[in-house]
Amino acid sequence: MCPFCRVYIERNEGCAQMMCKNCKHTFCWYCLQNLDNDIFLRHYDKGPCRNKLGHSRASVIWNRTQVVGILVGLGIIALVTSPLLLLASPCIICCVCKCCRGKKKKHDPSTT
Known part of the structure; x- marks a missing residue:
């Protein structure tokens, strides 16, 4: 579910950066962290989601x-x-x- 509006989202393939079609909230598929202000995708440089972006x-x-x-x-x-x-x-x-x-x-x- 989207961590912001709770709409169900399905990921078949592609990268781990998700954008909810309902509320346009951007978040990490794995840890649900907010990525709205992460235009450089630094979230995937360190921590538990390191190198899990899918690119x-x-x-x-x-x-x-x-x-x-x-x-x-x-x-x-x-x-x-x-x-x-x-x-x-x-x-x-x-x-x-x-x-x-x-x-x-x-x-x-x-x-x-």
Whole structure:
């Protein structure tokens, strides 16, 4: 059973990291430990579940490399876009401002 919502889960094959389809809780099949915040799957590096993930060591290292790459990529995107957003924010705010649009229509010489 899922340790969070108690729904029955069947494992036929595959890895020991389980995700409940009902509540999306992630846990270890063997010891039922919470793995929701273990994005690097370090739970399977030591303790009673060591090397029981069901994947090769190379596969786990590749997974960790991908996670780090995604996090670094998101960080680079945030660093590049944040100054651009700061520079563009007055234009974005002004274009959206309804007060300015109303004033422009009143003073627009093409409407008279």
